[in-house]
Amino acid sequence: xxxxxxxxxxxxxxxxxxxxxxxxxxxxxxxxxxxxxxxxxxxxxxxxxxxxxxxxxxxxxxxxxxxxxxxxxxxxxxxxxxxxxxxxxxxxxxxxxxxxxxxxxxxxxxxxxxxxxxxxxxxxxxxxxxxxxxxxxxxxxxxxxxxxxxxxxxxxxxxxxxxxxxxxxxxxxxxxxxxxxxxxxxxxxxxxxxxxxxxxxxxxxxxxxxxxxxxxxxxxxxxxxxxxxxxxxxxxxxxxxxxxxxxxxxxxxxxxxxxxxxxxxxxxxxxxxxxxxxxxxxxxxxxxxxxxxxxxxxxxxxxxxxxxxxxxxxxx
Numbered sequence: 001x002x003x004x005x006x007x008x009x010x011x012x013x014x015x016x017x018x019x020x021x022x023x024x025x026x027x028x029x030x031x032x033x034x035x036x037x038x039x040x041x042x043x044x045x046x047x048x049x050x051x052x053x054x055x056x057x058x059x060x061x062x063x064x065x066x067x068x069x070x071x072x073x074x075x076x077x078x079x080x081x082x083x084x085x086x087x088x089x090x091x092x093x094x095x096x097x098x099x100x101x102x103x104x105x106x107x108x109x110x111x112x113x114x115x116x117x118x119x120x121x122x123x124x125x126x127x128x129x130x131x132x133x134x135x136x137x138x139x140x141x142x143x144x145x146x147x148x149x150x151x152x153x154x155x156x157x158x159x160x161x162x163x164x165x166x167x168x169x170x171x172x173x174x175x176x177x178x179x180x181x182x183x184x185x186x187x188x189x190x191x192x193x194x195x196x197x198x199x200x201x202x203x204x205x206x207x208x209x210x211x212x213x214x215x216x217x218x219x220x221x222x223x224x225x226x227x228x229x230x231x232x233x234x235x236x237x238x239x240x241x242x243x244x245x246x247x248x249x250x251x252x253x254x255x256x257x258x259x260x261x262x263x264x265x266x267x268x269x270x271x272x273x274x275x276x277x278x279x280x281x282x283x284x285x286x287x288x289x290x291x292x293x294x295x296x297x298x299x300x301x302x303x304x305x306x307x308x309x310x311x312x313x314x315x316x
Contacts, residue, residue: 023095023121025152025178026203026222027060028234031068032086033227033271036285042078044085046281050228051089053280056315057232058239061095062086063124063225067158068268071099072129073287079111084118097154101126105144112148122152122178133161139170146174154179154205156225164190171202179203181225188215195220210234211260214253217241229274230259232314252312259305266294273302278315 032054035046054062064086065071065079074082083098090096098115100123102108112123125145127138138161146153153176155167162184171177180202182190187206194204203222206212210226213234226234233256240249263270269292272284284292294302 024060025095025122026205027238028058028223028231029061029063029095029097029154029205029225030054030057030059030228030231030234031066031207031225032062032064033268033275033281034065034069034071034074035272035275035281036283036287038283038285040285040287042074042082043282044082046275047082047085048089049280050275051086053275053278053315054228054231055090055093058235058314059094059231060223060235060238061097061121062090063097063099063154065099066124066156066225067126068227068271069099070268070287071101071126080114083111083115083120087118087120095121097122097124099124099126100145100149101129101158103129105141108141108145109148112145112151116149116151120151122154123149124154124156126156127158127162131159133159135161135166138162138166139173142170142177143174146176150176152176152178154181156181156207157183160184164193168194168197172199177202179205179222181205181207183207188212188219191216191221192219209260209263211257211264213237213256213260214241214250217249226260227263227268227271227274228280229271229278230256230309233309233312236312236314255308255312258301259309262298262301262305266298269293270302273299274306277306 032050035043037043065074087096098120100108100111100115115123128141155177167180180194187208191204205222206216206224210224213224237249237253269284269286272281275281276284
């Protein structure tokens with residue numbers, strides 16, 4: 001089967017709804033961006049388009065809201081309303097994790113109960129937005145979230161107190177923990193450690209803009225959680241690797257890598273610019289800043305990156 005036929009087969013399979021037993025928990029789980037209109041109100045139409053775009057890209061799962069989705073800028077009402085928007089728009093076509101973090105365990109528990117009520121597949125539990133790093137506090141916080149819902153849970157590292165030691169202890173204590181999203185320190189080595197020391201099936205996922213994605217797969221990662229703009233490229237890197245096509249996977253990763261490095265300088269606005277260029281978003285506005293921080297040279301670099309990756313796009 002040639003590459004185009006391979007991509008067509010994957011795209012067709014991505015469009016079909018998944019039953020509960022068929023939900024995928026490994027692979028590319030995209031941290032969705034939150035689109036805003038020029039007046040900084042939430043752009044529901046673009047959020048819905050993003051859901052459909054990611055399904056067509058072959059994303060194995062989607063996550064909203066999370067840190068890269070500007071969740072701290074959203075009101076409680078926005079989080080509740082549009083968590084339901086995401087679940088309803090995806091329509092069971094891929095796995096949906098709803099972000100349930102809060103300033104304290106009581107807020108987080110309320111979000112967790114609501115996520116289960118609206119039909120989410122799982123919970124994305126970031127550390128408390130208060131930033132507390134105390135291990136005892138964090139253990140109580142995540143234990144409370146797990147007590148509020150029976151849904152599978154991903155714990156995402158968001159502060160220095162969330163060490164790999166603590167994550168492994170939490171996974172031992174809380175059966176609903178299914179995924180650990182590693183973001184601190186030497187991530188590839190942490191992946192290898194989780195794979196080596198886990199006492200039950202436990203997925204070591206990663207973030208960091210997917211800059212070490214291929215290395216992480218070589219060490220046994222269960223996927224990555226990165227930006228939405230090039231979701232189809234990330235999905236193809238993973239799918240090729242899992243199909244035994246390691247050279248093709250690595251070659252495509254090396255084409256993708258400049259985008260991960262560019263994001264490290266420009267932050268999440270890069271993802272919004274890519275989504276705008278691909279017809280998903282209408283603006284690149286961010287609530288945290290009104291400043292568009294990509295200069296002319298950054299935009300030229302992105303032109304070259306997208307031209308190089310265009311033959312691999314699953315969505316025109």
